Amino acid sequence: MKPVVVLVARLLEKTQALLEAEFDARRLYEAADREAFLREVAPVARALATFGAAGADAALMDRLPRLELIAHFGVGVDAIDLDAARARGIAVTNTPGVLDDCVADTALSLVLNLLRRFPQAERYLREGRWARQGAFPLTTALAGKTMGLLGLGRIGEAIARRAEAFRMRIRYHNRRPKAGVPWPYDPDPVALAQHSDVLVVATPGGPETARLVGAAVLDALGPEGFLVNIARGSVVDEPVLLRYLQERRIAGAGLDVFDNEPNVDPAFFALENAVLYPHVGSASEETRTAMGMLQLENLRAHFAGRALPSRVV
Numbered sequence: 001m002k003p004v005v006v007l008v009a010r011l012l013e014k015t016q017a018l019l020e021a022e023f024d025a026r027r028l029y030e031a032a033d034r035e036a037f038l039r040e041v042a043p044v045a046r047a048l049a050t051f052g053a054a055g056a057d058a059a060l061m062d063r064l065p066r067l068e069l070i071a072h073f074g075v076g077v078d079a080i081d082l083d084a085a086r087a088r089g090i091a092v093t094n095t096p097g098v099l100d101d102c103v104a105d106t107a108l109s110l111v112l113n114l115l116r117r118f119p120q121a122e123r124y125l126r127e128g129r130w131a132r133q134g135a136f137p138l139t140t141a142l143a144g145k146t147m148g149l150l151g152l153g154r155i156g157e158a159i160a161r162r163a164e165a166f167r168m169r170i171r172y173h174n175r176r177p178k179a180g181v182p183w184p185y186d187p188d189p190v191a192l193a194q195h196s197d198v199l200v201v202a203t204p205g206g207p208e209t210a211r212l213v214g215a216a217v218l219d220a221l222g223p224e225g226f227l228v229n230i231a232r233g234s235v236v237d238e239p240v241l242l243r244y245l246q247e248r249r250i251a252g253a254g255l256d257v258f259d260n261e262p263n264v265d266p267a268f269f270a271l272e273n274a275v276l277y278p279h280v281g282s283a284s285e286e287t288r289t290a291m292g293m294l295q296l297e298n299l300r301a302h303f304a305g306r307a308l309p310s311r312v313v
């Protein structure tokens, strides 16, 4: 008998096809009657496959008392109640490492587009304004500027290495200094923002980092400073950021992540000093495929009694 795996959300097509071939997959996201579905699978469900913001809370874990594993697609596990999983002896896995390059590329493209205003320059040409109004206004260079990494983990380090190739200076803040990195450490986010022209947020989400970037950090970044967030919307105090952008109290922001995705506050759309992406950090065929394979590998390893390749809890 194949182990029963409950799918909280639709997975990547290829991953889902393999998962459904190898396991007894049950689609919670298609259930017309969620309660009836959960009652039916409760005695047999041994794993959950979660995806993006469709994580797992304690209430769902309580409905599935035979659960052994939550296999998440994505590195950020803020949508999963880790304490609840720990307390119930449920293992949690994620998909780290395989997405670092793509997310770091996304961060650098936000930095480039924000400082050099390439999206606006392209619109300018398409609107016929080059011929009518002359050259596009001058912008801000990357070389020689300081990038502050708030969160120098796997992705933060991949961003820093790329920024060095653009001849930017690097500084960082983690809760603890990181061994083996050549860049100066700042003891708190405000000090880092004070020293940065571009502050890039690359911490995990969740309660520990909620609203870490608020008025104090943005004041320290100042009217010439730029903010880039590829982490989670929750790490930034979004209403405060909006106000600071509207009042030009910081120079601009490049954002891949928001509160309440995908329903982004429309006030952002009116801002000329913001570059906005619809959470596409890891969204390439290659990377999403690798993430799906790692999610699957964790499920396979668990049911084969092998060590989990990427265990969080």
Ligand code: NAP
Pocket (backbone or CB within 6 Å): 075, 076, 077, 096, 097, 099, 103, 150, 151, 152, 153, 154, 155, 156, 173, 174, 175, 176, 177, 202, 203, 204, 205, 208, 209, 230, 231, 232, 256, 257, 279, 280, 281, 282
């Ligand atoms: P990671 O390797 O665990 O790195 C996280 C870094 O953040 C660590 O260096 C950690 O250092 C630091 N950190 C944690 N809590 C902190 C705090 N309170 N204050 C300051 N620094 C803190 O994780 P990763 O693989 O680089 O991924 C980072 C995050 O990126 C994910 O959790 C996810 O939310 C986000 N992400 C976004 C996308 C996207 O599509 N935009 C894609 C993938 C991931 P210390 O432990 O020493 O503090």
